[in-house]
Amino acid sequence: MKRPVPSTASWQRWLATGAGAALLALVLWPLTWPLSRDSYPLSNYPMFSIARHARRMSVEHVVAVSANGQRMIVPLQLVASNNVMHVAMTVGRAAQGPDSAQQLCEEIAARVARAGGRLGSAAVIEVVSSTFDGLAYFEGQREPLQRDVRARCPVVQE
């Protein structure tokens, strides 16, 4: 004989509803945080919210410069990893201080020297903060409006 099982009891429903409401309140709690604060797993989801204007924007990045002055992009994996957001974060943070910029620069220079290939002609690595006109950039004007070299180091080819 099948034992009858009652539906979820009333007190259990109130308890579950209360717990669900508490979880929702917890998720909404970061609305009270300052916008500069973010965390995980609670967040105020600030992505794409800051005021950013297309005509003038600064980007921290890494370039390899050959002996004749040709500038080349260093592949992601030689900078930090294959993940572009991780690389952007690594370079952005390193570019904030002269020591950290120099340390990252030297690490990348060593990896570039070992890698050879397309970057075999690289003589110098630069960690730079460049300011671009974002609209002009995608119309072909790739040169930055301003370039601030945060660290420079030689590539000692093996």
Next chain:
Amino acid sequence: MNAVMQRLWAPLPRARLAGVRILVGLFVLGYISYRLPLLRHMARQDPDIFAPVGPLAWLLGAPLRPALVDALIAATLGLALLFAAGILYRLVAPLLAVAVLAVTCYRSSWGMLFHSENLLFLHLCVLALAPAAEVWSLDAWRRSRRDRRAAATTSASGSATSTTSPVDPDGAAHGFTLRLLAALTMATYFMAGVAKLRNAGWGWVTGDLLRGHIAFDNLRKAELGAPFSSLGGLLLRHAWLFTPLAAFAVVIEVGAPLTLLHRNAARVWALAALGFHWGIVVLMRIPFHYPLSGVAFAGLFPLERLPDLVRRLRPRSRAPDSPARPAPG
């Protein structure tokens, strides 16, 4: 109050929640596997970069040993498989929620928060305590086999034997769980919309800032040597396009909670949100994996009808009384 409770606890099919469980489990399996190289790389970085976030800020002062992180990732993958299959669900589901929190929190402790993981973890928290393995699970299959054996024994001996029944026979808890999952989804979108309005005001809707974000993100990718969206770059010259796009984004995010008022509104919203995420991929090459996969919105749709749909789509087998084709030769 009772009317609100009745609405919150109105029954929904058990198979729908089970479908959500399977999809979320498979998503965790696929997502953690896809992130494996990054997760392993993170665990081997310079310890100076380590800045624990969330619960790890209280628990960890220094990075874990890489071998321990590898073991944690392997355990998470194993638990996700058991979760999807519905094996020892009451034990496995809370363990998976904790494991996913540990892995994603640890990854986020190296300076970069991935905002689409928050909702995944919140959904896992709810599923961990819900009766999501009552059907379409190995636990349910084992239970029904045991019940059949008991019933057979009963009929043979003529004695009364009790059999197990579902925890939630009328599907009320399933309905409540699915509504809570939907409410959490809507809450996270609402938060993202409010953040835009708090940071930039209603000016965000004019589209200038969205255009700036698309330009910045693609330009940064180009300068870092990563693939970027050529289409996003190309469209930047058409400023007028960005006002409707920005308005659409804000309506999707800030208006999300209103869709909880009606089932069809929620489904239309989910499809629009899915389009919104695919739009971000097309214009910025940024994949928010959990919503992009559709799994984040799956509970809003009648997953319980999937087996019927598959059955109908399968080519029909010949009727038993139809004449057999003569054997060759």
